[in-house]
Amino acid sequence: MAGDGQVAAQTALGRGKRPQRLTEVAYQEVKRRILDNEYPPGSQILEQDIAAELDLSRTPVREALVRLEQDGLLSIVPRHGARISALSAADMREIYEILIALEPTAVELIARQRLAAEQLQPLVQSCDAMERSLEGSKPDLKAWAAADESFHTGVAQLCPNRRLSAMIMTVSDQSHRARLFTLTLRPLPLRSTQEHRAVVDAMLAGDADRARELYVAHRRRGRDELMALIERHGFQRL
Amino acid sequence: MAGDGQVAAQTALGRGKRPQRLTEVAYQEVKRRILDNEYPPGSQILEQDIAAELDLSRTPVREALVRLEQDGLLSIVPRHGARISALSAADMREIYEILIALEPTAVELIARQRLAAEQLQPLVQSCDAMERSLEGSKPDLKAWAAADESFHTGVAQLCPNRRLSAMIMTVSDQSHRARLFTLTLRPLPLRSTQEHRAVVDAMLAGDADRARELYVAHRRRGRDELMALIERHGFQRL
DNA sequence: GAATGCAACAACGTATGCATTATTGCATTC
DNA sequence: GAATGCAATAATGCATACGTTGTTGCATTC
Incomplete structure (x- = not known):
């Protein structure tokens, strides 16, 4: 050697x-x-x-x-x-289906714990960062993507079910590249930012069911948006 | 060698x-x-x-x-x-939480496909087998467990989302031993058998939302029953 | 000129060897 | 008598060697 x-x-x-x-x-x-x-x-x-x-x-x-x-x-x-692995549109749909099943459960579990506000700080900060990245005349998409990723990583980390955390991280990684590719193609993620904030607010309020519902809706919308983009641009493999 | x-x-x-x-x-x-x-x-x-x-x-x-x-x-x-791996009660809870997130999604996806009755035969047959195993004076718990397992395996196999199938199988395997242990301790799984049948009926009727709800309820009840057993008998590791 | 077959090569699957490290047991000392 | 330290052993983590298999390219033949 x-x-x-x-x-x-x-x-x-x-x-x-x-x-x-x-x-x-x-x-x-x-x-x-x-x-x-x-x-x-x-x-x-x-x-x-x-x-x-x-x-x-x-x-x-x-x-x-x-x-x-x-x-x-x-x-x-x-x-x-x-x-x-090269992901097809069908693969992306599969991955999103799984995330829609797993992540809202994690959010619900976190909310049920009724953590102190300070313990939810990582998520709050991610929301703040998302908002900041879109303020001003020139939105910083890269910063937004980083904040978005840190939000989802934060959800996995705060989740008390370690197995669930690990599965979420693994599946998220599979869709990592696709998210990067479509980042610049999608409309400004204003709504997505709002939705994240709403989820955190529900968690802070300790309303687990609402947090779950909001998160499911968020992920569903994200999926539909992504799938539309993929089909519109005719991506075959990403 | x-x-x-x-x-x-x-x-x-x-x-x-x-x-x-x-x-x-x-x-x-x-x-x-x-x-x-x-x-x-x-x-x-x-x-x-x-x-x-x-x-x-x-x-x-x-x-x-x-x-x-x-x-x-x-x-x-x-x-x-x-x-x-030796599973604690907390581990079992984690595993059930994940199954409650994943399996109902699989059931929903299957139901949405509106498969012909013959394609749902594996599930129907598993239900039949569960019912037969409990008929007569001496219930055959081993046969019931095999039919139950074949039902859940069938759900994973019929699920059009291959990634989801694989994850369900992996997580199911983790709880395999615990199910075996508690099989003889739980009450006669009459209700569980009925619940399986109800899920299949909803799938046959193409009512995806109902199938999902029934399945969630089934899994939740199963989890609660199992957790109660584990705590009652003081199992630490299985 | 095209197709087929053979040969050389390259990559993998598996086996084995080597060095590092952790454990265990015994001896020595306090 | 108990505790600590050292030595021997054992199992791992990694490297490497070997045989098998699949591929590629060239030559020969149709």
Whole structure:
């Protein structure tokens, strides 16, 4: 083995996970590359290449690929390497259906806990950030997307059901790229911002049922908007 | 390496999967052992032992363990081997919450398809089997459990959202052992049987909303019954 | 000129070897 | 007698070697 693999290890460190095991380093790094679109959908990646780039052997890379396959981010074709998942419109619909089932449950569970306002701060701050990003003459879509993502991550993290949190994060990751692609195509997400705020208000008021309903409606609308965009622009794979 | 590994390969074959890769053999077999309680909850399993028993090397066993960890059936503790997951009452509650979110969505999707009656036959037959198992003087709980499981498997299989199907199956497997344990402790599942039938009737009638509601109610009642049993009997880990 | 077959190559699936690390047991000391 | 430290053992995490399989390209034949 030549070199030291520092670059890869540091990159993984940067994402806040403990990179004790090289398997973990490979997992975090390959996952990042997929989500950041460095490995475009439909492309094939060879475990040998990844191993060489990250300066480690094929073994931890293989393990990482197995995990990523179960995350739905790629599929391992037995003698043909790993193919990065390319999502069709139908795939996006499937993913949204699942999120519509899972996330409102998480929101309901959080609301039922009747947390103190300060504990809901992460969500409030995300809403604030969304609103700020759209103020002024030049809306900052990138900032809005970051705030939106932090909101949904916050929901998963506050959710007391850890299994549910993990599933939500996994499914969200699958739709990550599609959200990025459509971000600039959709109308200004003013309504979406309002809807997030309304959900938080219901949570603050401890109205779990209302929070759930609002969130279901929010996700349904988001899905319809996204599906319309995908069909209008004729995206086949993203 | 001695022997030929025929036993393990045949066992995996028997469960209807293609055992092309040894990784797949190891995965199916270890999973079976966990679900059949041959590896009791909380126990530790050593990859070397499994490799020796299945007559293959540690490599495919490792991959299988990684997959099983993501399935939630065990957890790999870095230098301590794999520990079979032991579910607490809180874990069972988490799992039921997720199933209550996912399965009713599947039922709704199936009902919306307005399938011909013959395509819903698997579910009808499961209901028939449940009813038959409770007729007569000596109810056959084992047969009932098998029919119940086939019903829920049928729901997952008929569901047009493949991702959703897979998630339901994975989560169901996690609660498999707990269901077995409590089977003989719960009252005769007459009501549960009726509820299944009602769901199928709603699906046959194409009433998706009603099917969903009935199913949510069914699962909620099942959860409450199970949780009460667990608490009454003071199960700590299952 | 096109198609088929063979050969070389490349990638994967699996096995095994090596070094690190954690645990356990025994001995020694307080 | 108990506690601590060291050593031996065992199991993991990772690297690498090997055999199998699928692919690609060239040559030969129809």
